[in-house]
Amino acid sequence: MSKTLNKNYPLPMYYQLKELLREQIAAGEWQVGDMVSSERELSEQHNISRMTARQALKELTTEGLLYRVQGKGTFVAEPKIEQKLTRLTSFSEDMGTRGFDSGGRVLRLELISPSTLVCRALQITPDRQIVLLERLRLAEGEPIALEICHLYFNNVDKLLNENFEDHSLYNILRQQYKILPTRAEQQVEASLCSQREQHLLNIKEGSPVLRNRRVAFSQWERPFEYTESVYRADRYVFQVELGTA
Amino acid sequence: MSKTLNKNYPLPMYYQLKELLREQIAAGEWQVGDMVSSERELSEQHNISRMTARQALKELTTEGLLYRVQGKGTFVAEPKIEQKLTRLTSFSEDMGTRGFDSGGRVLRLELISPSTLVCRALQITPDRQIVLLERLRLAEGEPIALEICHLYFNNVDKLLNENFEDHSLYNILRQQYKILPTRAEQQVEASLCSQREQHLLNIKEGSPVLRNRRVAFSQWERPFEYTESVYRADRYVFQVELGTA
DNA sequence: ATACTATATTGGTATAGACAACTAGACAAT
């Protein structure tokens, strides 16, 4: 019994158990794919009925944090948002090449003062310092997108020592900084490329591009990332699912 | 007891009840906002325990078909997809004008033979006839998008008599044809406008546009709509939410 | 080795009942 739940206190038992499980998973007690305690184990450990433990597990399942297999157990699921966000960029490499996405040349990686736009997006004051990360994304060796990330959280300056050419940003955030992306708001629009973009993306003057602005939120509903991306229109299609997801 | 559930049959009771409720709602037995039977009513009507009825209601709630208010009851929710799809176009009219969206001039409305592309999208054979509906969407009197819908379902030809200038397509489909949009796949890309689009949208030659392809599915997982839209890039931003759905 | 069998464990379904929290309306007291 690692941490007793508070009977007869404002929050329902199943809810307290949900929070506890969430914490334990965030703390790395179980990794993605690991089996968490079974319903019967939880009910004995916390002195609650199996149906109550079950409710907690079931709700965490519909929230996408866990998945269940009859006869086997309940397991920690792959984070949903990362799937969706990477599925976006991975749509760039549908032209034959498999795997080695997440590549890209780092153009800038530095500590800067945020613009007012970025301050609003990240909900911070202008006196904070943020990390700017600019990358050129490649597919089959060809440039396909220009991406400018603005990042802010505790100890964000440590990011300056990370290697973004070999590791994905989100993996680093999750593993080193305990930041779990859980939600994102994104806007997409079309426009023509600037001269700088034209050169970096290796396209003709006046070519159309897809412009992408994204604010990503952590498990604590804090915005930690504001990213502007520019995609070559001739190599990139933005895919959206509405309804089920 | 309108329709008895089949005890000891392959499908669980709560699942049968879910399906029954879905049918009753689709049949218009309850309208959006109406209160459906209470848990105790359902448990008495169908001779099941309250918890079983509760499971059906709760799952339909997480699926977005119902919503519940403690102390009041369980109610029919606004269809989710329509919210999302209309939120897209309604983003066009964020520039002051409220309300009178869904307007637009009908340019074509006729029965045609589908192209192979449309056949694949709608999962039909080329011998079927589909309805083509081309509309110019306006905001503040200005053209903002060109939209070409391809529609196929039973009695699709009746659509030729509908008035699309005053009523929304999805409202007509739901009320007259019992077709509930439940899911859509959508692709967005950027490109330059064609000469025809340039004239209709009243933009300059070589202007960038957002191109949008959408396949929408009914409650029976049948694709009933394939739509290609072209949006003026200077007046339209595509908004996406990732994660919370 | 392969196939079967028994058993234990897991989640899935279902029941019956209890009490809490909340809503809305009726009605009385102020």
Add this chain to the structure above:
DNA sequence: ATTGTCTAGTTGTCTATACCAATATAGTAT
């Protein structure tokens, strides 16, 4: 008029129990 109180009806939480269905494992028979 406002406030308080009661009541009936609703969903929310929780317990205790039982059995079913799918899976994993160890042991056994072939």
